[in-house]
Amino acid sequence: MKGISVKKSEDFSRWYTELLQKAELADIRYNIKGFVPYRAWASISIKRMYDKYEKCLEKKGHMPLIMPTLIPERNFLLEADHVEGFSPQVFWVTHGGDKKLEERLALRPTSETALYQMYSLWIRSYNDLPFKRYVPGQVFRYEGGDTRAFFRAREFHWIESHDVFATEEEARRQVVEDMETTQEMLEDEFAIPMIFFQRPEWDKFAGAVHTYAADALMDSGRVLQLPSTHLLGQNFSKPFNVTFMDENNEEKYGWITCYGPAISRIYGAMIALLGDDQGLVLPWDLAPIQIVIIPIYRADTKELVLKKVKELSELIEILIDDVYIKLDDRDYVSPGEKFNEWELKGVPLRIELGPKDIENDQIVAVNRITGEKMRVKQAELNDFIENYSSKFTKQLKEKYSIQFESQVEVTKTIDEVKKAIGENKIACTGFCSIDLDGENCAEIIEKEVKAFVRGKRVDKESHKFEKCVVCDKPAHETVYIARSY
Amino acid sequence: MKGISVKKSEDFSRWYTELLQKAELADIRYNIKGFVPYRAWASISIKRMYDKYEKCLEKKGHMPLIMPTLIPERNFLLEADHVEGFSPQVFWVTHGGDKKLEERLALRPTSETALYQMYSLWIRSYNDLPFKRYVPGQVFRYEGGDTRAFFRAREFHWIESHDVFATEEEARRQVVEDMETTQEMLEDEFAIPMIFFQRPEWDKFAGAVHTYAADALMDSGRVLQLPSTHLLGQNFSKPFNVTFMDENNEEKYGWITCYGPAISRIYGAMIALLGDDQGLVLPWDLAPIQIVIIPIYRADTKELVLKKVKELSELIEILIDDVYIKLDDRDYVSPGEKFNEWELKGVPLRIELGPKDIENDQIVAVNRITGEKMRVKQAELNDFIENYSSKFTKQLKEKYSIQFESQVEVTKTIDEVKKAIGENKIACTGFCSIDLDGENCAEIIEKEVKAFVRGKRVDKESHKFEKCVVCDKPAHETVYIARSY
Numbered sequence: 001m002k003g004i005s006v007k008k009s010e011d012f013s014r015w016y017t018e019l020l021q022k023a024e025l026a027d028i029r030y031n032i033k034g035f036v037p038y039r040a041w042a043s044i045s046i047k048r049m050y051d052k053y054e055k056c057l058e059k060k061g062h063m064p065l066i067m068p069t070l071i072p073e074r075n076f077l078l079e080a081d082h083v084e085g086f087s088p089q090v091f092w093v094t095h096g097g098d099k100k101l102e103e104r105l106a107l108r109p110t111s112e113t114a115l116y117q118m119y120s121l122w123i124r125s126y127n128d129l130p131f132k133r134y135v136p137g138q139v140f141r142y143e144g145g146d147t148r149a150f151f152r153a154r155e156f157h158w159i160e161s162h163d164v165f166a167t168e169e170e171a172r173r174q175v176v177e178d179m180e181t182t183q184e185m186l187e188d189e190f191a192i193p194m195i196f197f198q199r200p201e202w203d204k205f206a207g208a209v210h211t212y213a214a215d216a217l218m219d220s221g222r223v224l225q226l227p228s229t230h231l232l233g234q235n236f237s238k239p240f241n242v243t244f245m246d247e248n249n250e251e252k253y254g255w256i257t258c259y260g261p262a263i264s265r266i267y268g269a270m271i272a273l274l275g276d277d278q279g280l281v282l283p284w285d286l287a288p289i290q291i292v293i294i295p296i297y298r299a300d301t302k303e304l305v306l307k308k309v310k311e312l313s314e315l316i317e318i319l320i321d322d323v324y325i326k327l328d329d330r331d332y333v334s335p336g337e338k339f340n341e342w343e344l345k346g347v348p349l350r351i352e353l354g355p356k357d358i359e360n361d362q363i364v365a366v367n368r369i370t371g372e373k374m375r376v377k378q379a380e381l382n383d384f385i386e387n388y389s390s391k392f393t394k395q396l397k398e399k400y401s402i403q404f405e406s407q408v409e410v411t412k413t414i415d416e417v418k419k420a421i422g423e424n425k426i427a428c429t430g431f432c433s434i435d436l437d438g439e440n441c442a443e444i445i446e447k448e449v450k451a452f453v454r455g456k457r458v459d460k461e462s463h464k465f466e467k468c469v470v471c472d473k474p475a476h477e478t479v480y481i482a483r484s485y
Numbered sequence: 486m487k488g489i490s491v492k493k494s495e496d497f498s499r500w501y502t503e504l505l506q507k508a509e510l511a512d513i514r515y516n517i518k519g520f521v522p523y524r525a526w527a528s529i530s531i532k533r534m535y536d537k538y539e540k541c542l543e544k545k546g547h548m549p550l551i552m553p554t555l556i557p558e559r560n561f562l563l564e565a566d567h568v569e570g571f572s573p574q575v576f577w578v579t580h581g582g583d584k585k586l587e588e589r590l591a592l593r594p595t596s597e598t599a600l601y602q603m604y605s606l607w608i609r610s611y612n613d614l615p616f617k618r619y620v621p622g623q624v625f626r627y628e629g630g631d632t633r634a635f636f637r638a639r640e641f642h643w644i645e646s647h648d649v650f651a652t653e654e655e656a657r658r659q660v661v662e663d664m665e666t667t668q669e670m671l672e673d674e675f676a677i678p679m680i681f682f683q684r685p686e687w688d689k690f691a692g693a694v695h696t697y698a699a700d701a702l703m704d705s706g707r708v709l710q711l712p713s714t715h716l717l718g719q720n721f722s723k724p725f726n727v728t729f730m731d732e733n734n735e736e737k738y739g740w741i742t743c744y745g746p747a748i749s750r751i752y753g754a755m756i757a758l759l760g761d762d763q764g765l766v767l768p769w770d771l772a773p774i775q776i777v778i779i780p781i782y783r784a785d786t787k788e789l790v791l792k793k794v795k796e797l798s799e800l801i802e803i804l805i806d807d808v809y810i811k812l813d814d815r816d817y818v819s820p821g822e823k824f825n826e827w828e829l830k831g832v833p834l835r836i837e838l839g840p841k842d843i844e845n846d847q848i849v850a851v852n853r854i855t856g857e858k859m860r861v862k863q864a865e866l867n868d869f870i871e872n873y874s875s876k877f878t879k880q881l882k883e884k885y886s887i888q889f890e891s892q893v894e895v896t897k898t899i900d901e902v903k904k905a906i907g908e909n910k911i912a913c914t915g916f917c918s919i920d921l922d923g924e925n926c927a928e929i930i931e932k933e934v935k936a937f938v939r940g941k942r943v944d945k946e947s948h949k950f951e952k953c954v955v956c957d958k959p960a961h962e963t964v965y966i967a968r969s970y
Contacts, residue, residue: 027603031557032590037603040548040618047549063525064532068640069554069623072516088582093592096627097573105517107578118512118522127817133525138554142581155553
């Protein structure tokens with residue numbers, strides 16, 4: 001069977017696995033757990049996502065760096081929280097050929113400990129600040145538990161930006177800029193609704209002062225952590241000696257932020273959220289093929305129709321800039337099978353052309369989101385495609401846009417939290433503290449409700465509570481509790 | 486001292502090392518041998534080189550794949566020659582956290598043994614052929630001996646394309662296409678003169694039927710191996726079971742080729758070859774900044790000049806598409822220091838503007854290749870820049886173009902070979918055989934002359950010899966002997 005055999009709403013997990021295989025996105029048969037080849041259809045989109053993200057970071061003053069994949073163990077040991085957080089997850093290189101290496105080398109799980117020793121050499125004075133760089137590449141984490149292609153992998157593809165400032169205030173402003181970047185990319189380009197939380201102390205990046213993370217709102221009330229940005233303060237600049245001479249020629253420690261959009265994970269969230277029972281649905285810019293043209297003919301009309309679709313395909317390529325168009329004239333596949341195949345692969349616009357259409361100087365256009373069929377006069381085709389392509393991603397975003405508030409249930413007891421989570425909602429409730437004092441209460445929730453304290457909203461909070469939902473102490477914070485992928 | 490303190494012709498090695506550091510291209514102080522961070526100035530160019538190469542491969546029918554960085558040891562053992570060739574060079578991952586892994590994992594030194602097991606699953610019938618894919622990424626080789634940033638590293642950045650065909654003839658045609666691609670990229674885009682050799686049997690890719698490699702012609706008669714393309718035949722399709730059903734529904738083994746342009750190495754060759762005593766010289770498209778504008782003023786003209794250069798910079802950005810322009814208005818650096826700095830960094834066009842120029846409605850333009858100063862009327866600036874930018878890379882290519890024949894000395898005895906090599910020439914001579922039979926003679930040359938048999942020319946050969954320069958047996962081949970980097 002070529003199509004997906006199960007409805008997304010009935011068995012998401014199987015739907016996703018079939019989508020990966022049948023739309024030729026990734027192959028989970030590679031023989032290392034958590035390492036997955038991305039096939040051409042996914043690789044093309046992922047390359048475009050990188051391109052968009054990198055251009056956005058460059059516009060905001062970042063420059064690229066290409067960094068070594070390996071980090072010496074001694075670097076790794078310099079920041080205590082970082083070591084503790086990442087050590088269980090590090091893949092270690094111990095041998096070169098048949099020789100044992102003098103020092104173990106970490107496959108980078110993240111690049112702070114590689115980068116900051118270089119920053120220490122590169123940054124000299126306040127004239128060098130702000131120093132904003134991004135590193136595109138893959139990272140490796142020996143994570144326990146289940147893996148799932150794109151979503152949760154032991155090798156994933158991301159960009160990490162690492163910025164150094166003269167003052168704490170500028171660093172805090174960068175964190176805000178990173179959140180804005182996330183919103184521009186995820187919502188406007190990738191059609192993924194999301195909301196930012198300040199993570200509780202026990203759930204922040206190892207070595208950070210604060211972590212701010214985007215949770216994507218998936219269907220059924222679950223969330224998926226997407227890019228997070230971290231105020232590292234001077235936690236790393238001190239052990240790695242990242243200093244600068246200020247205007248008064250005094251040596252000062254830099255203030256550092258880092259930000260890590262995991263492109264492959266965002267791709268996973270995107271295909272999972274936007275896909276439907278027919279298969280993939282992709283934003284216009286990310287679809288490897290944006291328009292597919294399918295000829296409809298019988299033996300006696302074959303020659304005429306094939307000639308016309310060829311002309312049509314060439315015409316569109318001339319009229320419209322930067323469009324990826326495919327004429328599917330395979331004669332060993334039926335039109336119906338072609339419809340299914342390109343729907344499965346998420347091509348945004350299908351154009352059909354048969355003898356009747358040729359007579360009437362028209363084409364039939366089919367919208368991948370709605371399935372709507374439109375008859376378009378050939379003379380109006382240019383305008384139609386321009387208009388269609390400029391609105392497609394917005395249409396997709398609106399269809400899948402989940403209003404955060406509509407997912408939220410206000411709760412005051414653990415039973416109410418449990419009930420809300422059971423109904424696929426996100427629970428909003430009072431909480432004693434997101435400092436380490438609150439960790440016990442969070443553990444109780446995790447155990448009893450099987451859901452997680454995601455933290456406090458970064459944008460405006462309208463709910464207020466008097467008591468912590470667990471310990472009855474005064475509620476210093478309003479937090480959100482959700483199941484996560 | 487900010488400039489390079491030694492002439493390139495006097496001490497190439499020191500010149501290159503200073504260039505890396507002073508133009509901020511790479512930092513060799515990273516604390517793993519052979520692993521080098523690429524700084525922003527190099528990373529920007531390298532990203533553009535990837536972009537050009539990938540677009541060219543896509544135009545010729547390749548699609549991208551993103552492949553795991555790790556390969557299980559069992560895959561690695563499947564092709565005997567490949568194991569023998571690469572085993573001493575493999576970095577092995579043995580632990581995840583504090584757990585010993587069940588199987589050792591290779592940091593990919595090249596991806597055949599990861600890819601072809603997937604190709605075996607993905608390719609079904611002749612309708613899937615030709616199957617052309619490229620994998621961008623980095624590879625790792627635990628090489629002995631000296632390392633040099635970009636030129637010879639233990640982690641380097643490349644693209645590998647792996648193509649499967651139904652027939653040997655098509656595979657051989659792909660090898661020719663790969664050589665054409667190399668020429669288009671290296672000569673036309675990167676201004677690097679080169680020539681293709683079929684490598685001798687003892688110097689081919691481990692597992693290949695034949696290897697064809699481009700040798701870049703560096704100054705002083707040395708060559709540097711750049712991209713090579715390999716006819717793998719059915720050497721890998723058999724152990725990895727890469728088969729397809731042909732038109733008659735019979736199962737056949739595919740014919741495979743692979744091609745590996747090492748982008749970081751090409752970058753190294755480019756900066757080494759094109760650079761001069763002032764520093765870097767970069768092709769127009771690859772320069773992170775293409776035009777730098779430098780204001781020339783005293784206290785009384787500062788305001789006027791700064792206003793005018795700002796207008797000029799904005800005007801150029803409006804007039805010319807896709808130009809990277811920098812207005813260097815730092816007031817704590819003198820114009821002379823700015824000239825040196827941007828020459829060091831290889832900015833193709835410098836524009837100077839002072840009060841006299843403003844009076845005369847002109848600017849001063851300085852060519853990075855020749856140092857020529859040109860006065861250009863503001864009204865003609867647009868045409869001037871369009872013309873200058875379109876010719877710059879060609880001008881560079883012509884300046885550094887080395888005619889292969891002019892480097893070659895025809896030789897008939899080992900003494901003549903030795904003399905030619907001593908005079909920084911490439912020796913052309915008769916050779917018994919580039920099959921394994923000739924390996925002994927090649928070893929004698931290597932020992933006595935300290936130079937290598939690069940193989941036989943792929944293009945037209947006009948020289949003919951009767952006897953092997955070493956063993957006096959009949960010369961089946963005309964080969965070229967050169968020192969190499």
